[in-house]
Amino acid sequence: MLTTLIYRSQLDSSCHDDALNMLVEQAKQRNTALGITGIMLFNGQDILQVLEGREDRVVALYQRIVKDKRHASVVELMRDYGPRRRFENVGMLLFDLQVRSPKTVLQSVLRYSKLESYLASDDRVFKFIQSFITRGNYAHRHHDERAEAWTLTSEKHPFGEPAGLIDGQTCQFALQPIVEPYEGKISSLEMLIRGNDGGSPEQFFANLDPAKIYEVDLQTKAYAFALAKRLKIGSHKIAVNLLPMSLVNVPGAVEFLVEQIQLSGLQPEQVIIEVTENEMISGFNTFNNAIKALRGTGIGLAIDDFGSGYAGLSLLTKFQPDKLKIDREIVSNVHLSGPKQAIVKSIVSCCTDLEISLVAEGIEKLEEWRWLESAGIRRFQGFLFARPQLNGVGDIHWPHMRH
Ligand SMILES: Cc1cc2nc3c(=O)[nH]c(=O)nc-3n(C[C@H](O)[C@H](O)[C@H](O)COP(=O)(O)O)c2cc1C
Structure with missing residues (x-):
């Protein structure tokens, strides 16, 4: 299948x-043999390359190019399919914007194009080329400090040795810190529910009597608050997940939460309830009142897994939480993907205007953290910094610059 990758x-x-x-000469011969056309634009610093040809060959070539040490910060912008070639099969062409004017570069690119000019003006590939030629350097540079300049050092159990399994409870909790690496600060501790066998939240809820799910969901929060007291979390914030329908279906749910929070010596303002984007949108009208009641006590509200559901930014027209957590799917390899970067930038801009704090979850690589930090995100959760630890807080790996 004919593929275009930029x-x-x-x-x-x-x-x-x-x-x-020399690179271009060698590439030209290889590309010609493979039936690939490579259109390369260079402005003295940045490269934009369009690769067009058979899908398997273009993908295999791109995998080699990504690993090439002669360039860095390689970000895929587009991968699409089409009925016919946009360019003649020329192997490889280099357009150097340092020696030719933007206008002549655009004219010569179009000269090699097989697309009628009225089609070219509306074509995404040509729009990418045109933007690169006219805009020059990318407005957002996200490679001020490369990931290689950073390393991690670990801080041992900041809240003492984990307690191990706690007897007499229907479930356990694993804690995972959300950190602000630049400040060297723990922003909050998420308390993730686990079965008594260490099983996941899904397994824990699957084993419950369906008629009791909401009641149990609510009651388990009492264990979480008690654990926070036992760990002496001081003025730190904790975040717990809650099924929003638990607030609707269990009478006196909000009062119960506040009572348990106070019994554990915590303030309602220290507690953040996390609900997922999908739960939020599917039952919004039903639990809008319960959410209001919750907010009225001072308990914070966060939207979890933002970007994984079907609501997206339109959710924020109905409701603005204190905190929004960007889903791991968007975070994963964000440094390599143009579409993911564009989505994160729009979330950052929206949340900045609305004063909603942002957390990126599922961070596993220094490169992801570096990119997100330079896009304006300050709070992070993920294996890179700390893994969830049963009934305690595990080691935290703080990043710092190499000497
Ligand atoms: C910016 C840039 C663009 C490149 N474009 C091509 C190309 O279009 N075709 C190609 O064969 N090699 C291209 N290369 C070189 C490849 O990365 C790689 O060195 C080459 O395909 C030989 O791969 P091999 O050493 O694994 O055999 C490019 C390298 C860079 C840095």
Whole structure:
């Protein structure tokens, strides 16, 4: 199948001039043999390359290009399919914006195009090319400090040794810190429910009598608050997950929460209730009143897994939480994906205007953290920084710059 793939990257300064010309010459021969057309634009720093050809060949070539040490910060912008080639099968062409004007570069790219000009003006591939030519450097540069410049050092159990299994409870909790790495600060501790066998939340709820789910869900929060007291969390905040229908179906649910919070010596303002985006949108009208009551006590509200459901930003027209957690699917390999970066930027901009704090969850790589930090996110949760630990807080890995 005919595929078009576009990426951008930053060329290493050791690969300018003659070295770049040599790279292009070699690539031209290889591409011609593979029936791939490579249109490469260079502005003295950034590369934009369009690769067009058979899908398996383009994908295999791109995998090699991504690993090439002569450039860095490679971000895939587009991968699409089409009925016919946009460009003649020329192997490889380099357009250097340092030696030719934007206008002549655009004209020559169009000269190699097989698309009628009225089609080209509406074509995403040509729009990417045109933006690169006219806008020059990308407005948002997210590679000020590369991930390689950073390393992690661990802080041992900041709240003492974990308690192990606690007897006499229907469930256990595993704690995972949400951190602000630049500040070296724990922002809050999420308390994740676990079965007594250590099983996941899904397993725990699947084993319950369906008629009792909401009641049990609510009652388990009492264990979480008691554990927070036992761990002496001080003025730290804790976040617990709750099925929003538990607030509707169990009479006196909000009062119960406040009572249990106070029994454990905590303030309602220290507690954040997390509900998922899908739960929020599917039952919004039903539990709107319960949410209001909850907010009236001072308990905070966060939207979990934002971006995984079907509501998206339109949810924020109905309701603005204190905190929004960007789903791990968007976070994963964000440094490599143009579409993911565009989505994160729009969430950051929206939440900045609405004064909603943002957390990126599921961080596993330094590269993901670096990109998100430079996009304006300050709070992070994920295995890179700390894993969930049963009835305690595990080691925290703080990033710092290498000397
Ligand atoms: C910015 C950039 C663009 C490249 N474009 C191509 C290309 O279009 N075709 C190609 O064969 N190699 C291209 N290369 C070189 C490949 O990364 C790789 O070195 C080459 O395919 C040989 O792969 P191999 O050493 O694994 O055999 C490019 C390298 C860079 C840095």
